[in-house]
Amino acid sequence: MPIHKPGPRLMRDIPLRTAKQHIEKNASRTLDVSLNLTPMIDMFVVLTIFLLMTFSTSGEILFIQKDIELPKASHSDEMEQAPVVIIGGGQVVIEGQTVGRMDDIAEDENFEIPDLSERMNNLKKNFQQLHPNEKFVGKIIIQGDRKIPFRVLKKVMYTCTSVGYTNINFAVLPTGGGEAKPPEGAEGGEG
């Protein structure tokens, strides 16, 4: 492609006198605006302090489902990581897997829930394989709806105990009436 000599340029070859005059007339007015960042930083600091104060190192252990309303208690301990059995919404669920309908479990004459027992056995085996040097403490969390009958709860508890999960914890909503106690003994981990 051949190279041509450049043509006339604005302001150099074409003076644009009117435009130049207009620019020069407004030259005294500068457009330097400084943003006031102080309120924003104040707000950020307050928000950071609030979030740091409410920060929990254990994270979210339980996810509250829509159809489950937890019972309230004024004397409760801090929750620890453990497998969760959910009883509510017409079914019994462990680690996201449904193991039976509540009506069927309530009507069944057997105390042990076979599917729940099988899954808990798998969880126990997994824990023992993953943590060969740790003692199995058999910790389990039961997250039940406040209206479930004891008939279903006792069968879930019996199944947990028969598998080896003897350290049963009931999830409750603390009402703040009593003192919140830190968890005793962090050793043993999930189990």
Place this chain on the structure above:
Amino acid sequence: MANVSAPGGRSGSGKKALNVDLNLVPFIDLLTCLICFLLMAAVWVQIGKISVTQSGQGAPTEQTPEERQQLNLVVAITPQGFLLTGNGQTLEGGDILKKDESYDYDRLGAKLKEVHGLFPDKNDIVVMSEDTIEYKDLINTMDVCLANEFPNISVSGTI
């Protein structure tokens, strides 16, 4: 940008003003990142736990004479109310009936406090429940036990 100005130079001269522009951009970046992280990691619903054991688990052990003298305290929850028993015998004033169709937790609490006054070393209790009892009533009863210094709770279903 934040601007800090202060009279500079030697006293009296006042020639050089010390104008410093603080660069707040990294600070704002840091705060923004921190807020995003904390918002994502925040736990909005605090959940507690009540630890229990199932009554009668494990092999039966031989009781020592001291253990036999200990009070075997049981709170039974029935559709009619509470029944507080010690070593199989209903305690005096231990039959706590429902008041206005709801369980009388105040009276149960008062009775447990009285029992704890008589047996200060005792910290275990068995909560028995009938099949039809709702979970919230069981939790409320255990809450009353915990409030009256009975932290070792066992749950049993046989009445």
